[in-house]
Amino acid sequence: MSAREEILRRIERVESARGARRATGDGDVAAAYARIDRRYLRRHHGGAGDGGILDLFAARVADYRATVLRVRVSEVPGTLAERLAAGSGSYGVPSGLPAEWTSATRAALVRDPPVSSLDGLAGAVTGCAVAIAETGTIVLDHGADQGPRALSLVPDRHLIVVLAERVVADVPEALERLDPRRPLTFVSGPSATSDIELTRVEGVHGPRALEVLLVE
Amino acid sequence: MTGRAAREDGPGRGAMPTYLGTPSFPDAARRAVSDARLRGNLAHATTTIRARRAEAVAELDDWAELREAGRQIKDHVLEHLGHYLRLLEEKVTGAGGTVHWARDAAEADRIVADLVKATGETEVVKVKSMATQEIGLNEFLAEEGITAYETDLAELIVQLGDDRPSHLLVPAVHRNRADIRDIFLRAMEDVPAGLTDSPAELAEAARRHLRAKFLSAKVAVSGVNFAVADTGTLVVVESEGNGRMCLTLPETLISVMGIEKIVPSRRDLEVFLQLLPRSSTAERMNPYTSMWTGVHPGDGPRNFHLVLLDNGRTATLADDVGRQALRCIRCSACLNVCPVYRRAGGHAYGSPYPGPIGAILSPQMRGVGSEVDASLPFASSLCGACYEVCPVAIDIPEVLVRLRARVVEDGPRRPLERVAMAAAGWTLRSPTRLALAQRAASSARRVVARGGRIRRLPGPLGAWTETRDAPAPPSESFRAWWARTGGREEDGG
Numbered sequence: 001m002s003a004r005e006e007i008l009r010r011i012e013r014v015e016s017a018r019g020a021r022r023a024t025g026d027g028d029v030a031a032a033y034a035r036i037d038r039r040y041l042r043r044h045h046g047g048a049g050d051g052g053i054l055d056l057f058a059a060r061v062a063d064y065r066a067t068v069l070r071v072r073v074s075e076v077p078g079t080l081a082e083r084l085a086a087g088s089g090s091y092g093v094p095s096g097l098p099a100e101w102t103s104a105t106r107a108a109l110v111r112d113p114p115v116s117s118l119d120g121l122a123g124a125v126t127g128c129a130v131a132i133a134e135t136g137t138i139v140l141d142h143g144a145d146q147g148p149r150a151l152s153l154v155p156d157r158h159l160i161v162v163l164a165e166r167v168v169a170d171v172p173e174a175l176e177r178l179d180p181r182r183p184l185t186f187v188s189g190p191s192a193t194s195d196i197e198l199t200r201v202e203g204v205h206g207p208r209a210l211e212v213l214l215v216e
Numbered sequence: 217m218t219g220r221a222a223r224e225d226g227p228g229r230g231a232m233p234t235y236l237g238t239p240s241f242p243d244a245a246r247r248a249v250s251d252a253r254l255r256g257n258l259a260h261a262t263t264t265i266r267a268r269r270a271e272a273v274a275e276l277d278d279w280a281e282l283r284e285a286g287r288q289i290k291d292h293v294l295e296h297l298g299h300y301l302r303l304l305e306e307k308v309t310g311a312g313g314t315v316h317w318a319r320d321a322a323e324a325d326r327i328v329a330d331l332v333k334a335t336g337e338t339e340v341v342k343v344k345s346m347a348t349q350e351i352g353l354n355e356f357l358a359e360e361g362i363t364a365y366e367t368d369l370a371e372l373i374v375q376l377g378d379d380r381p382s383h384l385l386v387p388a389v390h391r392n393r394a395d396i397r398d399i400f401l402r403a404m405e406d407v408p409a410g411l412t413d414s415p416a417e418l419a420e421a422a423r424r425h426l427r428a429k430f431l432s433a434k435v436a437v438s439g440v441n442f443a444v445a446d447t448g449t450l451v452v453v454e455s456e457g458n459g460r461m462c463l464t465l466p467e468t469l470i471s472v473m474g475i476e477k478i479v480p481s482r483r484d485l486e487v488f489l490q491l492l493p494r495s496s497t498a499e500r501m502n503p504y505t506s507m508w509t510g511v512h513p514g515d516g517p518r519n520f521h522l523v524l525l526d527n528g529r530t531a532t533l534a535d536d537v538g539r540q541a542l543r544c545i546r547c548s549a550c551l552n553v554c555p556v557y558r559r560a561g562g563h564a565y566g567s568p569y570p571g572p573i574g575a576i577l578s579p580q581m582r583g584v585g586s587e588v589d590a591s592l593p594f595a596s597s598l599c600g601a602c603y604e605v606c607p608v609a610i611d612i613p614e615v616l617v618r619l620r621a622r623v624v625e626d627g628p629r630r631p632l633e634r635v636a637m638a639a640a641g642w643t644l645r646s647p648t649r650l651a652l653a654q655r656a657a658s659s660a661r662r663v664v665a666r667g668g669r670i671r672r673l674p675g676p677l678g679a680w681t682e683t684r685d686a687p688a689p690p691s692e693s694f695r696a697w698w699a700r701t702g703g704r705e706e707d708g709g
């Protein structure tokens with residue numbers, strides 16, 4: 001008997017010994033699943049008329065010791081140019097990043113850099129798919145304005161442009177908006193570890209500097 | 217089929233490394249308690265994290281509802297495990313991954329080693345995983361000529377220090393920053409000259425040490441926190457970015473998961489992504505969570521293998537009370553609050569799973585035939601703190617009581633009774649607050665009475681049940697004592 005058959009048979013035996021219905025049809029499972037008690041909140045902040053979601057998001061991201069800059073759309077090129085000029089070296093950008101965002105930037109930009117070159121870059125600039133106010137989390141689905149996963153991982157600085165309409169109040173809403181068939185990366189602050197005396201220390205393998213431009 | 221035949225031919229027990237030479241809990245615990253430095257490190261770390269966890273949890277008004285949903289989702293999966301495993305297999309395969317099944321540790325080790333060999337590589341990078349520790353994968357790969365590099369900072373500390381993990385989440389929790397610096401200076405070949413014990417410098421040293429490995433690795437091995445059955449999506453929750461490196465940069469990714477790690481649907485992640493980070497590192501969200509579904513063309517590994525591991529899980533599933541241990545999401549909150557763990561340290565539990573969860577998981581997965589496994593159910597004062605913090609409401613004391621009965625029924629009697637008594641004695645002896653905690657628990661929770669299974673154990677263990685049932689009202693309730701002292705040690709045990 002293959003390992004697969006044997007494991008499934010062990011499980012079936014337990015199920016039948018427990019008097020559970022044998023060969024449960026999909027319908028039964030779905031009905032049982034629908035009965036799961038989900039009385040938890042869909043969101044913890046930001047009820048109707050609450051304009052505080054962006055404030056909450058900015059504060060919670062800052063709690064992780066990331067840099068948060070709140071800008072108007074027209075200020076994105078200038079602010080980005082300033083931030084990038086503060087470092088030295090070139091920056092990777094995905095080809096789908098709106099060109100106007102980097103229109104004022106003097107720093108060298110590399111479009112869609114190959115993975116082998118990433119370790120030599122000063123940083124990367126990307127957009128994001130969704131952002132979660134409650135937890136200060138930014139989610140990348142690695143679409144055209146974000147690039148493949150390695151781009152925002154290997155370089156030491158990650159600048160993310162977050163459009164206000166991408167910010168949701170809480171975790172459940174964020175998951176609803178995401179496509180599970182895409183690779184997803186949830187980022188909450190810069191790389192950190194709790195491995196030394198259970199205390200958070202920033203900066204291990206991922207980007208040590210996380211800078212967020214929140215566009216309102 | 218007769219019950220007897222079903223038992224013999226039924227769910228197999230698992231195997232995992234037993235870490236101690238003289239392996240009963242009380243002997244190992246006694247040794248650990250005499251190590252003042254270890255106890256100091258452990259007490260410091262767990263006291264800090266405990267307070268922060270309480271804050272992180274208090275921030276959500278609906279914690280009780282989230283916890284209940286988490287419990288129900290996991291129970292639902294365990295009730296329909298065969299269905300969900302088949303569904304997961306179908307979805308992962310459909311997304312370009314390959315699914316393998318392993319009855320036990322040896323089979324899983326063999327599968328992984330053969331997959332690595334098929335790539336022609338002799339090195340793999342690893343992201344911390346309980347499942348691969350459970351199957352002793354690194355040791356097996358070494359025998360097969362394959363070097364596994366642990367990339368999690370704590371695992372690196374354990375590996376470089378030629379040490380054993382002592383905590384689920386922070387395997388090097390028994391090491392303080394000065395210890396870590398010493399280990400790095402001794403064992404890290406490219407250690408920066410003049411390394412101090414500042415945590416930032418230590419983290420930086422680890423970053424530099426592993427960077428080249430990440431960039432050149434062709435094969436990675438990971439565990440899995442959650443597997444979403446209806447999409448085939450796998451989830452890894454981490455902090456440092458070493459997980460992202462392993463999941464993204466190599467050409468081949470091999471992930472090993474216990475069969476109980478499934479959640480039915482993506483929607484269920486909304487529950488666990490709230491429960492897990494707050495319970496484990498006391499954060500609103502951990503720095504990085506990665507999700508992937510099979511193979512993503514142009515992004516990440518080109519080959520993905522998922523190994524589904526039984527290794528005693530189906531045996532655990534067979535017990536009506538004990539099966540709730542399979543709800544565990546490995547957050548480690550129960551370790552941090554456990555007065556016995558805080559005194560004994562993780563190594564005393566003699567398996568990759570320390571603390572209260574280890575005390576109910578190891579004896580179920582491996583059976584209670586060995587001294588260490590027979591003594592583990594007694595390595596507890598049944599104070600119930602573990603149950604209160606558990607984000608999926610595993611009633612650990614209830615399972616412990618159940619397993620105590622099993623030790624008495626199943627074990628080769630004499631030696632097991634001796635270790636069991638020794639463990640119970642060690643747990644309950646001298647430190648007054650433990651006795652206090654135990655009495656408080658006894659009157660407050662009535663685990664034994666409520667379980668309705670054992671009021672009095674036969675033979676010498678009867679003495680123990682008598683103690684347990686003694687209704688002497690505590691002069692100070694466990695909660696009050698806890699609030700006053702935070703569980704700090706007051707004597708040398």
Ligand code: SF4
Pocket residue numbers: 384495543544545546547548549550551573602605606607608609610
């Ligand atoms: S038993 Fe509960 S508290 Fe302990 S590690 Fe598992 S989920 Fe966390």
